[in-house]
Amino acid sequence: MAIQFWRIRDRYYRLMGNRCDDCGARNLADKDMPRTGKILTHTQLHEPLPGFESEVPLNLAVIELQNGARVLAQIVDTPQEKIETGAKARAVIRRVRVDGDSGQILYGYKFVVE
Template sequence: MKLSISYWRLKDRYYRLVGVRCEECKNEFFPPVYVCRRCGSRSLTDKEMPKTGKILTYTELKETLAGFEDQEPMLLGIIQLDNGVRILGQIVDTAAENLSIGDRVKAVFRKIQEHGSSGQIFYGYKFVRT
């Protein structure tokens, strides 16, 4: 699979947290959905998500997926953004012992994956404590 193609398709999602908003009931979703989870409408349009939220749960992963070895140990969290949307992402610029459930975080633009010294670099959102 060519990751570069799906990455290109998704760059607005990864760079600016563009999800969707339901035209009927105004609820927002990220990742985007095809059918509104609240009212069942299929009228959904792109909408940028708020960049701040709080940690609902987190982990320090010691054995990463292939290709992420240089990021071990990796902090991951499920973040509830200020519009109520929940999103998964890495938590960076801190250590596990500093984290607590409920901590405030904000989204930042960072390198996600790098495919070798001459390969493509993939960017996207990560979270830092505020």
């Protein structure tokens, strides 16, 4: 898991992607994506994947970034009533997975509603 993650860590740490701002095509080269966007749709998980049990209820959203790229991400530090379609969201960096007490900690983007 740690090595797979290592290969794409910039995507998670820096919210990098490969969508072209001009034509929408997916280039091969990653570049920094805008760190703000709006919620297109959202849901709440009560039976999440293993490793996320302590974060129940887990809020997930599809966010359209300012350049049109879309990302699926967790919404954190936001009162439930503010998580709604159209809400402005900003990327933050958080722990994404923790491999027990002795394994590695994986970091990545999540979003907060402004």
